[in-house]
Amino acid sequence: MSALPGDLAAALQAFAARRPLLIASDYDGVLARLVDVPSEAVPEPGVAEVLARLTAVPGVTVALVSGRGVADLQRTSGLTGELRWIGSHGAEFDGPLTGELAARRDALAARLAPLVAGTPGAHLEIKPASVAVHVRPVADRSAAAALLEDARALVDSSLTLKPGKDVLEVAVTDADKGSAVRRLAAEIGAAAVLYLGDDVTDEDAFRALGADDVTVKIGDGVTVADHRVPDPPAAVAMLEFLAALLA
Numbered sequence: 001m002s003a004l005p006g007d008l009a010a011a012l013q014a015f016a017a018r019r020p021l022l023i024a025s026d027y028d029g030v031l032a033r034l035v036d037v038p039s040e041a042v043p044e045p046g047v048a049e050v051l052a053r054l055t056a057v058p059g060v061t062v063a064l065v066s067g068r069g070v071a072d073l074q075r076t077s078g079l080t081g082e083l084r085w086i087g088s089h090g091a092e093f094d095g096p097l098t099g100e101l102a103a104r105r106d107a108l109a110a111r112l113a114p115l116v117a118g119t120p121g122a123h124l125e126i127k128p129a130s131v132a133v134h135v136r137p138v139a140d141r142s143a144a145a146a147l148l149e150d151a152r153a154l155v156d157s158s159l160t161l162k163p164g165k166d167v168l169e170v171a172v173t174d175a176d177k178g179s180a181v182r183r184l185a186a187e188i189g190a191a192a193v194l195y196l197g198d199d200v201t202d203e204d205a206f207r208a209l210g211a212d213d214v215t216v217k218i219g220d221g222v223t224v225a226d227h228r229v230p231d232p233p234a235a236v237a238m239l240e241f242l243a244a245l246l247a
Contacts, residue, residue: 003234004241008227011214013194016245019059020235022190023180023242024086024205026075027056027066027095029198030235034165036123036137038068043077044232046240053243055082060246061188063089065113065177067162067169067201069128088129089162090180091173096128104172106133108159112151112170119147129173135168147206164199177201178208194242197225 002145004012015021030036032041052187055062063084066073070087086093108125109131116124121138124131128217133151135144148168152161155170162176163170185193195205198218205227206215218235229235 003158003236005227005229006227007150008214008216008238009241011227012194012242013167013245015194015214018191020087020188020190021060021179022061022193023054023060023062023239024065024071024193025196025235026177026198026202026218027064027068029165030123030232031064032077033232034136035150038134039076041076043079044236046236048079050239050243051079051083052081054055054239057243061184063181065072065133065181065195065197065205066208067127067130067164067199072127074243080217084184086180086184087176088127088173089169089171090172090173090177090183091129093175093183101129101172105129107168108172111154115150115154119143121160123145127169129139130162130169130171132169134167153223162201164201169244176204178204178206182208183206196238208227219247229244 002113028041031047032043035041036097040100051062054060060188063086065086065244067089068087070092088188112131114213116122116133122135125134138144150151151168160171160174161169193213196216198204209215215225217223
């Protein structure tokens with residue numbers, strides 16, 4: 001806790017004094033380390049415990065906001081309890097997608113599959129509202145970059161591109177994490193929001209929040225977030241600091 005940047009500690013102290021509160025976080029790269037195999041992204045030590053402490057505080061809502069589908073996120077994380085789940089970059093909020101959108105997603109997957117199959121190590125992930133081209137395991141980095149560019153050029157311009165770390169996700173809706181977080185904040189009447197994210201798609205949430213909110217970038221990279229911590233263990237330590245304040 002002593003390693004927490006002073007400006008972030010002060011922001012969290014002010015945040016903790018308000019009610020109701022929304023604490024929202026991405027999963028991969030924040031509460032779990034990034035791994036080559038998405039199904040192996042287990043939570044950092046202490047995550048389940050600190051989320052349980054936070055959800056037990058009256059007037060505090062905790063949400064996981066992910067590019068993963070909700071079912072995948074719940075299965076991979078193993079997390080339970082009084083959490084709100086937002087998946088597919090906000091497209092999964094009040095229920096699954098309609099059949100029409102699912103059909104559009106399947107057509108997109110069929111179009112991209114032959115392209116991805118031509119690059120050793122790359123794989124295609126089909127999510128509830130999108131299709132993602134993953135190149136993290138590709139040994140030839142120039143081939144990885146070329147695949148992402150080819151995939152970008154192949155998809156319909158009406159679809160929503162969500163580039164990330166060694167991945168290009170193509171969504172069949174225009175939902176984003178920012179609109180989803182604002183929607184949940186309005187639903188609970190939040191006086192302030194804390195959002196933690198590490199990836200390009202989390203910038204939508206950082207930009208959507210206001211001066212009374214707290215935004216924290218995890219890791220390196222250009223960001224509009226107000227604060228930064230270096231890695232998932234530091235993110236967990238920050239949440240533990242907040243849980244102590246709220247207690």
